[in-house]
Amino acid sequence: MKKILITGGAGFIGSHLVHLMVRKYPNYHIYNLDKLTYAGNLENLKDIEKESNYTFIKGDIVDENFINELFAEHNFDGLIHLAAESHVDRSIHSPLEFIYTNIVGTVNLLNAARNTWKEDMGNKRFYHVSTDEVYGSLGETGAFVETTPYDPHSPYSASKASSDHLVRAYHDTYGLNIVISNCSNNYGPYQFPEKLIPLFINNILHNRPLPVYGKGINVRDWLYVEDHVKAIDLIYHQGRKGETYNIGGNNEWKNIDLIHQLIAITDELLQRPKGTSTQLITFVSDRKGHDLRYAIDASKIKNELGWQPSVQFDEGFRTTVKWYLDNEDWLKNVTSGNYQKYYEEMYSNR
Ligand code: NAD
Ligand code: DAU
Numbered sequence: 001m002k003k004i005l006i007t008g009g010a011g012f013i014g015s016h017l018v019h020l021m022v023r024k025y026p027n028y029h030i031y032n033l034d035k036l037t038y039a040g041n042l043e044n045l046k047d048i049e050k051e052s053n054y055t056f057i058k059g060d061i062v063d064e065n066f067i068n069e070l071f072a073e074h075n076f077d078g079l080i081h082l083a084a085e086s087h088v089d090r091s092i093h094s095p096l097e098f099i100y101t102n103i104v105g106t107v108n109l110l111n112a113a114r115n116t117w118k119e120d121m122g123n124k125r126f127y128h129v130s131t132d133e134v135y136g137s138l139g140e141t142g143a144f145v146e147t148t149p150y151d152p153h154s155p156y157s158a159s160k161a162s163s164d165h166l167v168r169a170y171h172d173t174y175g176l177n178i179v180i181s182n183c184s185n186n187y188g189p190y191q192f193p194e195k196l197i198p199l200f201i202n203n204i205l206h207n208r209p210l211p212v213y214g215k216g217i218n219v220r221d222w223l224y225v226e227d228h229v230k231a232i233d234l235i236y237h238q239g240r241k242g243e244t245y246n247i248g249g250n251n252e253w254k255n256i257d258l259i260h261q262l263i264a265i266t267d268e269l270l271q272r273p274k275g276t277s278t279q280l281i282t283f284v285s286d287r288k289g290h291d292l293r294y295a296i297d298a299s300k301i302k303n304e305l306g307w308q309p310s311v312q313f314d315e316g317f318r319t320t321v322k323w324y325l326d327n328e329d330w331l332k333n334v335t336s337g338n339y340q341k342y343y344e345e346m347y348s349n350r
Contacts, residue, residue: 001053002028005076007061007109008083009033010040012191013129017080017229018045022054024233029053031074034083035060038338043330044190061105071112078125080236081109084160087194088133089346091156092288102159103166110170117176126178127236128167132221132246133157134182137291144182145297146244153289164244171242179239181232183247184296188225188316189323193335194342200259201324202331204266204277211347214286216256219293223249224316227309234305245305248296251313265321284350 004021008014009032021030034040036058048054059066061083083105085091085098106128117124135144136151150165152158170176193202200210231247239245253261263277301307324331 002077003031003074004028005031005033005070005074005079007033007079007081008040010036010042010044010056011082011086012039012044012188013186013225013228014082015041015044015190016188016225017082017232018054019048020226020229020233022048022051026053029055031055031057031076033057033059033061033070037085038342039086039192041190041334043333061108062100064108064111067108067112068115071116075116076124078127078236079109079113080127080129080232081106082129085156087192088154088156089194089287091154091159093346095155095159098155098159102156103162106163107166110166110176114170114174114176121175122177122241124177125236126167126170126176127232127239128164128178128180129232130164130180130182131157131160132182132184132248132294132296133291134161134164135294138293138295140293143248143295143297144246146182146246146300153291157291168242177241179235179241180244181235181239181247181301182244182296183228183231184221184223184249184294186225186228187222188320189327190330191225193331193339194346196255196258197262197320198324198331200262201266201321202335204263204280205270205325205328205331207277207280209282210259210263210277210280211282211284211350212256212259213284213290215283216254216259217292218255218290219252219295220255220258221248221295222251222253222258222313223247223309224311224313224320227311230310231301231305231307234307235301238305240304245301246296246298247301247307248298249309249313250296250298251309252293252295261317262321265318266325269322269325284347 009018
């Protein structure tokens with residue numbers, strides 16, 4: 001049985017990946033290592049928690065001794081690293097946690113892999129999951145390719161860029177069998193309601209203002225989360241050693257257009273008259289260093305590995321809104337406790 005370590009498997013994308021791997025590969029044992037920060041939630045994994053090829057481990061990737069002992073104990077065959085602090089606004093508010101988890105945590109994993117895998121290093125795989133935000137911001141045209149120079153603007157993207165460089169350095173210096181992917185904005189079930197789509201669904205549900213940053217003209221390329229984890233599966237198994245693959249939805253939306261679409265679907269599903277929640281739109285001060293536009297050229301993964309998005313946006317978006325409305329208890333659970341304090345701090349002065 002192959003032993004695969006997934007970090008951050010209780011988060012949004014990680015929990016979808018754990019589901020896929022546990023179900024698709026009965027001959028793999030999936031170890032899910034997660035610190036269970038505010039963003040990690042074992043409720044996301046309820047339906048697979050008793051599977052015989054799945055083990056949850058609570059732990060912090062910043063804890064060097066713990067990581068070394070874990071690797072020494074299990075002799076993993078490979079690692080898919082998703083654990084991170086992932087929210088740009090939080091990184092602007094308190095950058096240090098991002099440096100610890102995203103940079104120091106990644107180096108701890110790299111060191112543990114290098115030290116325990118040694119002669120077998122070529123056969124074991126270190127997969128680092130990263131973001132398109134490392135490339136910076138685009139103007140009206142063009143798209144990020146794998147060779148676009150790094151130009152991060154937020155503490156979050158700078159910390160992810162830094163970890164990407166370190167992962168590549170361990171390949172070039174020590175021969176670690178690494179692969180990296182840089183993906184665009186994901187949407188779907190189980191995303192913490194600090195990110196645009198679930199935050200706005202939750203606010204519409206409770207008739208709260210919808211805080212649109214700046215003029216709402218920033219553009220993001222949205223990909224359904226299930227398509228992202230299928231790409232991760234493919235890259236983990238077939239990606240070439242040392243390579244980077246961009247993953248994107250080929251699905252660009254200006255924030256304000258996406259928000260109008262979101263309002264239309266949510267109002268319809270809540271059986272409110274058309275356009276009811278449009279009045280909740282509130283333009284607030286812009287995010288500092290707000291990247292104008294992201295777009296991904298995903299032709300490398302398409303040409304080399306045959307991947308392309310399979311979920312049409314209309315379908316994925318409606319499924320997503322419906323999921324949050326059908327899972328109000330999940331929303332309630334994750335927005336109790338510290339969430340109220342976070343919301344106050346983040347939005348009261350905008
Ligand atoms: P998330 O915030 O939903 O989940 C992160 C998970 O990491 C949580 O379960 C959290 O408990 C865990 N974690 C945080 N710090 C940890 C630590 N020190 N030790 C162990 N576990 C820790 O994030 P997400 O949106 O699922 O993103 C997952 C990965 O994908 C991140 O690396 C992110 O940079 C990348 N990514 C995200 C997107 C997106 O649109 N969400 C797009 C591209 C890339
Ligand atoms: O591109 C990939 C990245 O996508 C990931 O690496 C990040 O982990 C993920 O959080 C996401 O980053 P963004 O900053 O693009 O996502 P967010 O949902 O925070 O914001 C999407 C857009 O909506 C962005 O232009 C800011 C805007 N926004 C966001 C919030 C939370 C608002 O206008 N109002 C809001 O309240």
